[in-house]
Amino acid sequence: xxxxxxxxxxxxxxxxxxxxxxxxxxxxxxxxxxxxxxxxxxxxxxxxxxxxxxxxxxxxxxxxxxxxxxxxxxxxxxxxxxxxxxxxxxxxxxxxxxxxxxxxxxxxxxxxxxxxxxxxxxxxxxxxxxxxxxxxxxxxxxxxxxxxxxxxxxxxxxxxxxxxxxxxxxxxxxxxxxxxxxxxxxxxxxxxxxxxxxxxxxxxxxxxxxxxxxxxxxxxxxxxxxxxxxxxxxxxxxxxxxxxxxxxxxxxxxxxxxxxxxxxxxxxxxxxxxxxxxxxxxxxxxxxxxxxxxxxxxxxxxxxxxxxxxxxxxxxxxxxxxxxxxxxxxxxxxxxxxxxxxxxxxxxxxxxxxxxxxxxxxxxxxxxxxxxxxxxxxxxxxxxxxxxxxxxxxxxxxxxxxxxxxxxxxxxxxxxxxxxxxxxxxxxxxxxxxxxxxxxxxxxxxxxxxxxxxxxxxxxxxxxxxxxxxxxxxxxxxxxxxxxxxxxxxxxxxxxxxxxxxxxxxxxxxxxxxxxxxxxxxxxxxxxxxxxxxxxxxxxxxxxxxxxxxxxxxxxxxxxxxxxxxxxxxxxxxxxxxxxxxxxxxxxxxxxxxxxxxxxx
Amino acid sequence: xxxxxxxxxxxxxxxxxxxxxxxxxxxxxxxxxxxxxxxxxxxxxxxxxxxxxxxxxxxxxxxxxxxxxxxxxxxxxxxxxxxxxxxxxxxxxxxxxxxxxxxxxxxxxxxxxxxxxxxxxxxxxxxxxxxxxxxxxxxxxxxxxxxxxxxxxxxxxxxxxxxxxxxxxxxxxxxxxxxxxx
Numbered sequence: 096x097x098x099x100x101x102x103x104x105x106x107x108x109x110x111x112x113x114x115x116x117x118x119x120x121x122x123x124x125x126x127x128x129x130x131x132x133x134x135x136x137x138x139x140x141x142x143x144x145x146x147x148x149x150x151x152x153x154x155x156x157x158x159x160x161x162x163x164x165x166x167x168x169x170x171x172x173x174x175x176x177x178x179x180x181x182x183x184x185x186x187x188x189x190x191x192x193x194x195x196x197x198x199x200x201x202x203x204x205x206x207x208x209x210x211x212x213x214x215x216x217x218x219x220x221x222x223x224x225x226x227x228x229x230x231x232x233x234x235x236x237x238x239x240x241x242x243x244x245x246x247x248x249x250x251x252x253x254x255x256x257x258x259x260x261x262x263x264x265x266x267x268x269x270x271x272x273x274x275x276x277x278x279x280x281x282x283x284x285x286x287x288x289x290x291x292x293x294x295x296x297x298x299x300x301x302x303x304x305x306x307x308x309x310x311x312x313x314x315x316x317x318x319x320x321x322x323x324x325x326x327x328x329x330x331x332x333x334x335x336x337x338x339x340x341x342x343x344x345x346x347x348x349x350x351x352x353x354x355x356x357x358x359x360x361x362x363x364x365x366x367x368x369x370x371x372x373x374x375x376x377x378x379x380x381x382x383x384x385x386x387x388x389x390x391x392x393x394x395x396x397x398x399x400x401x402x403x404x405x406x407x408x409x410x411x412x413x414x415x416x417x418x419x420x421x422x423x424x425x426x427x428x429x430x431x432x433x434x435x436x437x438x439x440x441x442x443x444x445x446x447x448x449x450x451x452x453x454x455x456x457x458x459x460x461x462x463x464x465x466x467x468x469x470x471x472x473x474x475x476x477x478x479x480x481x482x483x484x485x486x487x488x489x490x491x492x493x494x495x496x497x498x499x500x501x502x503x504x505x506x507x508x509x510x511x512x513x514x515x516x517x518x519x520x521x522x523x524x525x526x527x528x529x530x531x532x533x534x535x536x537x538x539x540x541x542x543x544x545x546x547x548x549x550x551x552x553x554x555x556x557x558x559x560x561x562x563x564x565x566x567x568x569x570x571x572x573x574x575x576x577x578x579x580x581x582x583x584x585x586x587x588x589x590x591x592x593x594x595x596x597x598x599x600x601x602x603x604x605x606x607x608x609x610x611x612x613x614x615x616x617x618x619x620x621x622x623x624x625x626x627x628x629x630x631x632x633x634x635x636x637x638x639x640x641x642x643x644x645x646x647x648x649x650x651x652x653x654x655x656x657x658x659x660x661x662x663x664x665x666x667x668x669x670x671x672x673x674x675x676x677x678x679x680x681x682x683x684x685x686x687x688x689x690x691x692x693x694x695x696x
Numbered sequence: 697x698x699x700x701x702x703x704x705x706x707x708x709x710x711x712x713x714x715x716x717x718x719x720x721x722x723x724x725x726x727x728x729x730x731x732x733x734x735x736x737x738x739x740x741x742x743x744x745x746x747x748x749x750x751x752x753x754x755x756x757x758x759x760x761x762x763x764x765x766x767x768x769x770x771x772x773x774x775x776x777x778x779x780x781x782x783x784x785x786x787x788x789x790x791x792x793x794x795x796x797x798x799x800x801x802x803x804x805x806x807x808x809x810x811x812x813x814x815x816x817x818x819x820x821x822x823x824x825x826x827x828x829x830x831x832x833x834x835x836x837x838x839x840x841x842x843x844x845x846x847x848x849x850x851x852x853x854x855x856x857x858x859x860x861x862x863x864x865x866x867x868x869x870x871x872x873x874x875x876x877x878x
Contacts, residue, residue, distance in 0.1 A: 106703035469699065476700050483708040490716040497723035504730050516737070516744045528747050531754040538761055541768050544875060549811075549848040551836035551870055555829070575851040579812035587814055681814040684875075 113472035114480035118280070121195065125474040128197030128284035129430060129457065135161055135182060135196065136427040138288065140370060141204030141317050142166060145423050148182065149430050156413055156430065158421045169200075170268065172275035179281060196281050200273070201426045202460065203288035203315050203369070207264040208333045209236040209249060218253030218260040221439065225251045228262060229463045236262050245467075246270040248460040250287070253451070255443055256327020263287060263333075265460045273461075284459040289313050289320045289333075291426040292369055294456035297328070297449045299400075299408050300365065304445045309363045310353060314377055316370030318342075321349065323356050328448045330356070341376050346384020353395070360394040367400060374399050429456050543682050546630075549577040549591065553629050557593060560619050561610065561669065567603030569661060572596040585675020587682060591631075593669040598649050598661040607665055610642045616669065630679070637677035643668045771845050772877035777819055778804055781843065781874065785823070788838035797827035797835055809873035810849050819874040821846070826856065827866055836870070845875045 118124035123131050138145040146161030162182050168174040179196065215224040215235050224235055232249040233239035239249075246267040253260045265287055267273070273283050292313050300309060308325035319342050321332040332352060334342035342348065353359045364381075366374035378397055385392040406419040409428055422428070432453050440450050472480075547553070554575045562568050573595055580588035599607060609615050617634055624632035634640075646665040653660070673679055758765075782802070789797055801824035809815045825832060832853075840846055849871045856865040 102699065103703050103706055106699040107707040110700050110703055472700055476704060480704060480708055483704070483712070487708075487712045487716060490712060490720055494716060494720050494723060497720060497727055501723060501727045501730060504727065504734065508730075508734060516740050521740065521744055524744060524747050524751065528751050528754070531751060531758060534758055534765060535754060538758075538765060538768070541772065544815075545768075545771075545844045547844070550840045550846075551848050551851055552833055552840060554848065554851060555833050555836070555853075571855055573851075573853040575848070577811055577847070577849055579810075587812070589811055681812060683814055684816050684877075 109470070110472050110476065110480055113280075114477035114484075116481055119474070119477050119481045123195035124280070125477070126282070128199055128282035128459070131197035131282055132195040133182075133197070134430060135179070135198045136201065136424075136430070137161070137164065137169070137198065138201045138424045138426060139166065139169060139204055140288070140315060144169060147422055147424070147427055149427070153431075154413060154416075156416060158416065158418070158427075160421060170272045172272045175272055175276060176279065179276065179279075198273070198276060198281055198283045199427075199430075200269075200283070200285045201288040201291060201424065202265050202267075202285055203317075203426075204268070205266060205317055205335070206287065206289055206320070206333050208331065209262040209264055210238070211235060211251075211260050211262055212237055215251070216260060218255050218258065219441070221251060221253035221260065224253075224260065225458075227251075230465060232262075236264075245462045248285075248462065250455075250458050250460060252290070252331070252455055253439075254328050254330065254448075255441070255451075256325075256445075256448060257329040259330070261331050263290070263331075267460065267462075270462075283461055285461050286426070286429065286456065287458075287460060288369075288424075288426045289315065289318075290452065290458075291429050291456040292367065293320070293322055293328075293331075294432075294449075294452040295409075295425050295428060296365070296367060296400075297324075297445065297452050299405065301445045301449045303363070307363055308356075308358045308361065309365055310349075310358060311365045311367060312349075312374070312377060313367050313369050314372065314374045316372060319345065319377070321352060323352055323358055323362075324445065324448070325356060325358065327443055327445050328452070340372055341380050345377060345380045346388070349381055350384070350388075350390055359391070362395055364395050364397045365400065366397060432457055540682065543678075544684065546679060548589070548631050548679060548681075551575075553623075553627050553632070554591075554593065556627060557619075557623050557632065558595065560623050561593070561595065561667065563603060563606045566600075567606065567661075568597060568599040570595055570597035580672055580674065585680070587680035588673055588675035588677070589681065590670055590672045592671075593667075595665075595667045597665060599646075599663050599665055600661050601663075603661070604646060604663050604665070607644050607646070607667055610667065610669070611644055613640070616640055616642045620671070631673075632671075635677065637674045639672040639674075641670050643670075769877070771843065772875070774876045777874065777876065781819075781821060781839075781846075784839045784842045785835075787842070788835040791838075792827070792831045792835065797825060797831035800824040800826055809847070811847065811873065815847075815873065815875055818876050820849075821872040821874060823870045823872070825868050825870070827868065829864065829866060832866065832868055843874070846872045847875065849873050 128134065132150065134149045136147045136149060144164045144166050146164050148159050148161045150157050150159070162178040162185075164174075164178060168178075179198075183196065211224075212235055214220075215227070228235040228249050228251045231241070232243055232247075233241050235251060236249055247264060248267060249262050249264050251260060251262050265285065267285055273285075277283050293311065296311050296313075297304075300311070303309065304324050305326065308323070311322040311324065313320040313322070317336050319334045319336070321334060323329045330352065332348065334345060334348055337343055349364075350359065353362060366377050368374045378399075381392070381397075384390070402419065405425070406417065409417045409419075409425065413431065417428070437454050439454055440447050442450075555573075558570075558573050558575075562570065574593070576592050578590055578592070580590050610619070617640060620632045620640055621634050624630060624634075644665060644667050646663055649660060649662055649664045651660050652662045785799070785802070789799055801822070803822045805820040805822075806817065807820060808817055809820070825835075827835070840848075851868065851870050853866050853868045856867050
């Protein structure tokens with residue numbers, strides 16, 4: 096389907112018009128004419144217009160005289176609109192209800208019966224045929240042109256008891272004027288008055304028809320409709336009056352029809368006055384035809400329904416509400432029927448027909464092809480359009496809000512709330528900070544590396560601390576060394592070793608032996624640490640100390656040289672182990688200071 | 697497709713999306729970008745101020761030790777190290793007469809310390825001295841104070857042959873490792 100831009104634009108305008116918020120939230124906007132809060136019923140028989148207004152539904156349905164309208168005014172859109180305005184005003188309809196008005200035109204000006212195409216003669220195909228006759232009547236009705244005037248409308252009626260189907264035609268003389276109402280969101284329906292009247296009389300006479308065949312004759316001013324019924328509607332004939340008061344060959348047509356269905360011997364001929372003429376004229380016409388043609392009409396029982404008794408029957412629909420002087424036309428009583436769209440029953444017999452015609456009488460002759468349906472915006476689309484309109488509004492608000500936010504942010508920034516920092520300042524400052532941090536690290540790390548661990552002067556002092564004063568011990572040789580500790584003591588750990596070799600007296604020997612006691616040697620280490628302010632001699636859990644003494648008799652000692660030579664020789668080994676976890680353990684050498692920027696030191 | 701659906705898609709979905717949705721998106725993006733820019737600038741500013749405070753604090757903290765840095769750099773420098781050490785040792789010994797303390801040998805080698813790999817490569821100095829105990833003690837204290845980079849690896853002190861026990865004369869051998877900034 097190709098749609099050009101102007102068409103789309105027109106569709107959008109039409110959609111917008113139909114998708115107002117008021118319509119979306121209205122319970123009437125997307126319903127049919129008979130489901131509106133107020134229905135304006137207009138009966139038109141080609142000469143005069145009867146106008147009645149119905150309000151409410153079911154038991155609450157009330158009737159009132161409608162605005163007076165001349166037949167010629169039906170074709171005048173301005174006049175129709177003025178009357179509707181007056182009607183809304185007169186009924187004091189609320190703003191919300193003003194567009195909940197349905198106009199139902201009951202047409203009895205003319206009617207025609209067409210010949211159904213062969214493929215649709217079977218009445219059981221009515222669902223398909225009903226839809227098809229709305230789209231392309233020429234496919235259902237014989238001898239029709241393909242291109243149809245929308246003011247000519249055909250509808251399909253299945254006659255299941257008669258094993259046939261008929262098509263009826265109405266000409267919508269005032270279609271263009273009524274379409275202007277439709278454009279104003281006023282729902283319009285056009286009903287076939289004879290079909291409505293038939294539905295009414297089938298309902299009233301269903302029981303009687305079950306007992307005895309009937310032939311219902313609906314006597315309008317411009318045509319007469321003859322409906323033979325025997326346990327169901329058998330046929331429907333339209334006899335136009337052709338500028339006369341009665342159909343030109345009424346007797347002939349009636350007898351032909353009754354003979355065709357074998358009803359001449361026993362039948363009730365129900366002459367229903369639907370126009371201004373009395374049906375006795377039909378009776379006279381029939382009687383004169385029978386005499387003239389020597390036909391026996393003894394089996395035909397002629398009845399003319401009494402107006403009061405008929406309307407009395409209607410009163411059962413809504414007790415006290417159905418008043419003939421107000422409603423005037425029995426066709427308007429279709430307003431009491433349930434809404435259209437109800438499933439049409441397939442049962443045979445008069446009950447089935449009563450129900451079927453009750454539904455079919457609501458069939459509107461208003462153009463109902465795909466094109467006209469496409470003109471109507473579905474409620475779901477209307478809701479979508481309203482929702483999208485709301486989202487557009489929200490979007491606009493967002494746009495404004497974001498614009499305002501951006502403007503405010505820019506304004507605040509321009510007012511100096513955010514002072515930019517030049518990249519050169521940042522990089523220079525970062526370099527300075529890096530330099531300073533590196534200097535601090537350099538200092539702390541090298542301080543640690545250069546902490547006193549092994550110096551000659553303190554090692555010598557410790558030698559002296561191990562030995563007693565006096566001449567009880569003579570040292571021949573002193574050894575000191577520092578070595579890495581075993582791997583089990585952790586990386587960076589080390590040990591220091593002091594070795595003393597010499598000779599001693601008994602007193603000196605006793606002194607040296609005491610050094611093997613942990614408390615004694617520990618006390619010497621601790622005292623040295625304090626005396627020299629040298630933390631490497633201090634005691635801690637990460638340090639171990641031990642003293643090993645080997646002693647033996649001096650082979651050079653004799654009684655002769657007892658004054659020069661001491662009686663014992665010894666070898667004392669004192670070891671201090673400093674583990675890798677000790678703060679004094681050797682760290683890894685730090686990296687050199689970075690050479691960027693100005694020197695921090 | 698239903699013409700109303702087409703119109704709805706064109707005028708109520710596509711057009712507003714283009715005319716409102718896109719500008720909205722663009723503005724939203726602009727606002728976010730600008731806010732990010734402001735945030736980044738604020739963060740930069742805060743970081744700059746924090747660093748400024750750190751620089752000030754560090755500068756104040758390091759001010760007293762600036763001289764020490766220079767000294768350390770000078771001590772740890774490998775440049776002309778042997779001459780500097782020689783001068784230091786000589787200065788330590790020159791206070792004493794040759795009777796009290798005399799250097800008989802000194803020798804430099806390059807290589808790792810016996811203490812372990814943590815100290816890396818460096819100079820190793822071997823000294824032989826003839827001295828009395830006090831002189832040796834004072835002299836070593838002198839140069840070890842001048843050069844805290846000197847780590848004593850080993851030391852042996854023997855009585856000199858014929859030395860009297862009452863006033864001993866000593867033959868000593870000292871081996872140092874000198875830590876340098878590699």
